Amino acid sequence: MTRRILIIEDTPTIARVQKHIAVSAGYEADIAESLAQTKELLAKNTYFCAVVDFILPDAPNGEAIHYTVNSDIPTIVMTGNLDNQTRETVEKYPIIDYITKENKQAYQYLKKQLIRLPRNEYVKVLVVDDSRQTRNYISSLLVRHKYKVIEACDGIEALKVLKENPEVSVVITDNEMPNMNGEDLCSEIRLQYSNDEKAIIGISSSNALHLSARFIKRGANDYLRKPFNAEEFYCRLSQNVDMLEYIATIKRQANSDYLTGLPNRRYFFEFTNKSLRQKSASNAEVGLAMIDVDHFKAINDNYGHDAGDEVLKALAHAFDSHFPGQLTARLGGEEFAVYFANDSQDESLALLDKFRAYLDTHSAGLTKHNIHFTVSIGFCNTASTNVDSLIKEADIKLYEAKHSGRNKVIS
Known part of the structure; x- marks a missing residue:
């Protein structure tokens, strides 16, 4: 989906630069050179965000900001200079940012913000505070930047919410709360999630010495003292x-x-060995297929290595549509693997043979070189605690498939 941005700027050269930045960030851009044009475009279109010049011929005191903000459009204000009076005027509005045009990094920063906004729609933030007023304020700041927000009133509720919403990326937590404070919540979160899985930002109105250090030692990534400045937040x-x-x-x-x-060989081994350890207690059977492109050397020799690469990429794309619930990986060269953690042997074999038949019939249309190619597949289904033994057994079956005519599945 292409998002639409409104650029309000009366200087043509600056407007062209802003439009170029917006387009390179994935937007469609409309330009208004005045407040009058702004009103016309707002009446006709829906905008994902807006970049607004503070001074326009018919709006010399930032009046255009009022119209974009009142239309619930996330607004970035760009100004020629940011004196105290201008800053006070700008900060009265719930904008997402303001940028000084004279700053050499201004346009790089603008591009960063335009790239971040669509990304933020997929970032879920948990706000934890026993004060409803504070939660509402922080949530409003987050929604302004298009973050997805959920709330909790203390540490105990926060842990419950995290369990129900494991996709939460950031936790913003107050320290002074009943039942479980912010420091203890940090410790509990870090027992389950590492710093590279979830970021924690501690906040507090306390003047206690070393509180920021205590937060960080308990696992927080950052700390802010209330009341904090929205820009710093x-x-x-x-x-x-x-x-x-x-x-x-x-x-x-x-x-x-x-x-x-x-996924590569390294990830495949890590994932499957972890899965096998989990299944070892129940002695559950799993399936593993080794898949090899038939006559791949001949493809490289006859069409070139670029064509061989196209075949491998086409094969990977076909995996996505045929094995959506299984782990597929390239182990090296033209050799691939599929791990079946929860399918029966009959289900796995049916999927593999359907995949083999699909390639035999359609492979010529999968690359620009129109190369027909097939695969041989070796499959094993057994209880095991180590992926090496599964690969060894599936490799034996793959060898049989290769030496008994290719383009077949042997189990």
């Missing part, structure tokens, strides 16, 4: 969400195959 929150995103990206890169995007 947003900066610290964004830094913590960015940190979680960076770590997730690093993990994804470490656990993914660079060519196909599938």
Whole structure:
């Protein structure tokens, strides 16, 4: 979905730069050069956010901000300079940010904010405070930046909410609460989630010495003293969400195959061994398939390695649609694996043969080189505590499939 942004700017060169930034961040952009044009566009369109110049020919004192804010459009104000009077005027409005045009980093910062806003729609934040007024205030700040918000009135309720909503990324918690305070809540959260899974920001109105240090030693990532400045709140929150995103990206890169995007060998072994340990108590059977592209060397020799890469990427894409509930991975070269943790042997074999038949029939249309390719599959279904033994058994079956004609499933 392409989001629409309204740029309100009377200087054409600046408006063009802002539009270029917005388009590069994934937006469709409309430009208004005056308050009158702003009103016309607001009457005709719905906007995801707006960038508003403080001074316009027919709105010299920031009047355009009123119209975007009153239309419930997240608003970023850009000003030529930010003297005290301008700052006071701007801060009366519930905007998401203000940026000084004279700052050399202004347009880089604008792009960052425009990229963050759509991302924030997928970030869930838990606000924990026994004061309804404080919860409402913090929640309003978060909603302004499009974060998803849930609330709890103390630490005990917060733990319950976290259990019901494991996708929560950030916890913002007061310290002075009944039943369980913020410091103890930090400790409890860290027993279940690491710093790279959930960020915790502690807040307090207390003047107690070393409270910020105590919060951080208990597992918080950051600390703010109430009453805090909204601008600082947003900066610290964004830094913590960015940190979680960076770590997730690093993990994804470490656990993914660079060519196909599938989980790599390292991740496959870690995941399956953990799953097998969990299932060992019940002696439950699991399935594992080893899959190899037939005559892959000939594809590389006849069409080139770029074509071979296209085949591997097409195969990975086919995995997504055929094995949505299973772990698939590229173990190396043209060798792939599928782990069936909860399917019966008959169900797994049926899925594998359907996949094999699909490739035999449709593979020529999956790459720009129109290469027809097939796969051989070896499958085993047994109780095991170690993935190496499963791979070894499935490899034997794969060898049989290769040497008995290829393009078949052997179990």
